Amino acid sequence: MNSGQKKNNMNIKNIYCTLIVLFFCIVKTNAQEVLTIEEAMKIALENNFEIKIAKNNSTISETNVTVGNAGILPTATANIVDNNSVTNSTQVRQDGTSTTLNNAKNNSLTYGVSLGWTVFDGMRMFARYDQLKELQKLGDAELKRTILVKIGQVNSAYYDLVQQQHQLAALDTTIVISKQRVELAQNRFTIGKASKLEVLNAQVDLNTDQVTLLRQKESYANAKILLNQYLARDPKINFTVTDIVTVDEKLVLADLMDLAQKQNPALESQIINKRIAELQLKQVKASRYPTVNLTSGYNFAESQSSLGFTSENSSRGFTYGFNASMNIFDGFNQHRNEKVAKLQIENSQIAIDQQNTILNTQLSTAFQTYLTNLELIDLEENNEAIARQNLEITLDKFRIGTITTIDFRTAQLNYVNAKVRYSNAQYEAKLSEIALKELAGNINF
DSSP, X not given: OOHHHHXXXXXXXXXXXXXXXXXXXXXXXXXXXXXXXXXXXXXXXXXXXXXXXXXXXXXXXXXXXXXTTTXXXXXXXXXXXXXXXXXXXXXXXTTSOEEEEEEEEEEEEEEEEEEEEEEESTXXXXXXXXXXXXXHHHHHHHHHHHHHXXXXXXXXXXXHHHHHHHHHHHHHHHHHXXXXXXXXXXXXXXXXXXXXXXXXXXXXXXXXHHHHHHHHHHHHHHXXXXXXXXXXSOTTOOEEEOSOOOOOOOOOHHHHHHHHHHHOHHHHHHHHHHHHHHHHHHHHHGGGSOEEEEEEEEEEEEEXXXXXXXXXXXXXXXXXXXXXXXXXXXXXXXXXXXXXXXXXXXXXXXXXXXXXXXXXXXXXXXXXXXXXXXXXXXXXXXXXXXXXXXXXXXXXXXXXXXXXXXXXXXXXXXXXXXXXXXXXXXXXXXXXXXXXXXXXXXXXX
């Protein structure tokens, strides 16, 4: 058998082995759940613990918005009091006579219903009701913030898995090439066209690639566990993710800033906090006005006494009335409380201005990173194509023995690094897109 036939047989064998490996990889992949980003976000919205807590807190804020909690409605109370005693008693009358009774029993029973209603308190109750509504809005904003943060984490973890899958594919490719190089080096050594050193170098490089692949598999498995944690499900659930990273290349900074002014939950919370502070000032100022309460009730009273002029007494009837009070002087505390409330409003406005500055800075910085990453995608895609072409040419030259093993290894590593950089560029661009949409409060889920 001539050298050309040997070469053809060896190439056929390599192709056959590669196809077998790919077949088993496909079978293994099909046996796993293919998790899409839409499914991942849906699971997170249903299962994530922090989102569940935020939803409950939002529901609590909504439940608290009632006129009764604001103090607008009257209150009704039922009361019963039963007092009993056994005493040794002595009574001395005006004429000097006295009466003594040991173990004298006395009891008193009072029961009834009372009604109280604050009809005026300087409009404090209405300001309190409006404040409860604003607190509900604050709870909704916090829920939105939590959802945006957690969905952002899910997106980041998901696309991290995608780029790690790309790296695994690149490393699988380089393992196949390294095995071919070992076989070529062994064949060249067998026929006396290469030294043992070339075989050993090829084997060392193959071992190095296998170690790198093993480390990458470990990183990939840990990334799966992290995503399962965000989805609040069993960390042992196995799955794969799609291989496609689609980056929205049409984001405009001015549009994002406009959306952020309307939808960013952090800024929204600061605006609501200012409104809450203004309503708190209204409640403080209400103390300058009188408070008027209406009272009424229907009571029953019964008493029995073993000693005295009256042995039994009972009464029942309707009671009603009102009371009013007004602060005249409280040691200047009213003035102090109003001053503090005004300062809190001022602080709220400062916090809004600060949040606006932070938000615009974050958006501008993230957008510049986004633009850079978009350019890097095109550049790294081109680099990958060049590196692939260079590897193909180098592999052909290595097979016919017109290039050194060092040059071949360099071309091989350049190709792997180019694929990894291209995958990283896509991943970083996607992260920039997610960060911008999160700041704008515009992540679709």
